[in-house]
Amino acid sequence: MSDLLAALLLGILEGITEFLPISSTGHLLIAQHWLGPRSDLFNIVIQAGAILAISLVYRQRLWALAHGLHRPETRDYALKIGAAFAVTAAVGIPVRLLGWELPETVTPVAWALILGGVWMLLAERVAERRPDRTEATWTVAVLVGLAQVLAGVFPGTSRSAAAIFMAMLAGLSRRSAAAEFAFLAGIPTMFAASAYALVEYAATPGAPREDWGELAVAFAAATATGFATVRWLLGYISRHRFTPFAIYRFCLGALLLWLLPAGQ
Template sequence: MSDLINVILLGIIEGITEFLPISSTGHLLIAQHWLGARSDTFNIVIQAGAILAVTLIYWKRLWMLATGWREPDNRDYLLKLVLAFLITAILGLIVAKLGFTLPDRVTPIAIALIVGGFWIFAAEWWSAKRPDSERITWTVVIAVGLAQIVAAIFPGVSRSAATIFAAMLAGTNNRAAATEFAFLVGIPTMYAASGYEIFKQLRSGGVQEDWSAVAVGFVVATITAFIAVKWLLGYIRTHTFNAFAVYRIVFGGLLLLLVPGN
C-alpha cells in the first residue's frame, strides 16, 4: 500500500510539474530520494501520461493541422513542428548512443533550477522590450529543438521552460504562441522517448518493470497534467512567468542549503 501511495504522489508531481516551467524530471528525482528510486522507464512513461493530457487539450488544434495541411499556414506550421522534433530526435539518439544517464544527485539539479530561474527573468525582460509577435520563425524552430536536448541532458532545466523561453528569446515573444509551439513539439518528442525506452528494454531481453505501478503513475499524471495545463494557459494570458522564476531560485537555493553533499 505504501508503494502505491508513493507511485500516486510521483504521478501527481509529474502531472503538476511537466508543463509548468519548474522541471518535472528535477522534481521527480528529488522526490525519489524520499519516496524510493524509480527507473528511467517509469519516469519517461509517466511523462507520456502528461503529454496525453496536452494531446487531449490541443486535439482541435492538432486535428485542424492534420486535416488542413493543404492550407499554406497550416503546412508551414506542421513543417516547423516536424523540424523541431527531428532536431531533438537526431541529437537525442546521439546522446543515447554516447551512454548518457541522468544524474541522481541533488546539487546539479538545484543549480539547474536556479540558473533556469534567471533564464526566465532574462526572457521576460528581453521580450518586454520588443513588439508583441506570435510568429514562429525557423530560428525559433531550431532554438526549440536544441532546447529540448539541453533539458534532457540537465535535469532541473525543465523541457517546457527551455523551449518556451528559447522561443521567446528567439523572436516569438507572445507567451501564448511560444507556449503552444513548445507544448505541441513536446507531444511527438515525449511519445517517441517513451517508445524508444520500451524498445530498448525489449531488445535487451525483456521489460524489467512493474507495469502496474507505471500504469497508475501514467493515469495520475494524465489527470493532474490536464488540470495544471488548463490552469497555466489561463494564467499566462494576464501574467508573466516571473513567479515561476522566483520559485525555481528559492527552491534551488533551499535544496543546496538543506541537502548538502548530494
C-alpha cells in the same frame, strides 16, 4: 509508504510539473531521493502520460492541423513543429547512445533550478522589448528543438521553460504563442522518447523487472493532473508574467543546497 502510493504521488507530481516551468524531471529526482529511485523507463513513460494530457487539451488544434495541411500557412506551421522534433531527435539520440543517464544526486538539479530561474527572468525581460509576434519562424523551430535536448541533458532546466523562452528569444515574443508551439513540439518528442525507452527496455537482457501496475497508476495520475495543470497555465500566462515560477525555482534550489550535504 507502499510502492503503489509512491507511484501515485510521483504521477501526480509529474502531471503538475511537466508543463509548469519548474522542471518535472528535477522534481521527480528530488521526490525519488526520499520515495525511492525509479527506472528511467518509469520516469519517461509517466511523462508520456502528461503529454497525452496536453494532446487532449490541444485536440481541436491538432485536428485543425491534420485537416488543414492543404492550406499553406497550416502546412508551414506543422512542418516547423516537425522540424523542432527532428532537431531534438537528431541531437538527442546520439546523446542517449553515448550513455547519458539521469544524475543520482540532487545537487546538480538544485543548481539547474537556480540558474534556470535567472534565465527565465532575463529571457522574458529581453522578449518583452521586442515587437509582438505570433508567427513561428524556422529559427524558432530549430532552437526549440535544441532547447528540448538541453532540458533533457540537464534535469532541473525544465523542457517547457527552455522551449518557451527559447521561442520567445527567437522572435515568438507573445507568451501564449510561444507556449503553444513549445507544447505542440513536445508531443511527438515525449511520445517518441517513451517508445524508445520501451524498445530499449524490451531489448535489454536482464533488465530490472518493472511493475506495470504501478506504472499504469502513475501514467493515469500524470494524465489527469497534467490536463488540469495545462488548462490553468494557459489562462495564467495570458495575463501574467513568469516571475513567480522563477522565484519558486530560486527558493527550492537554495533550500535543497542548504538541506542536503554536498554530493547528495
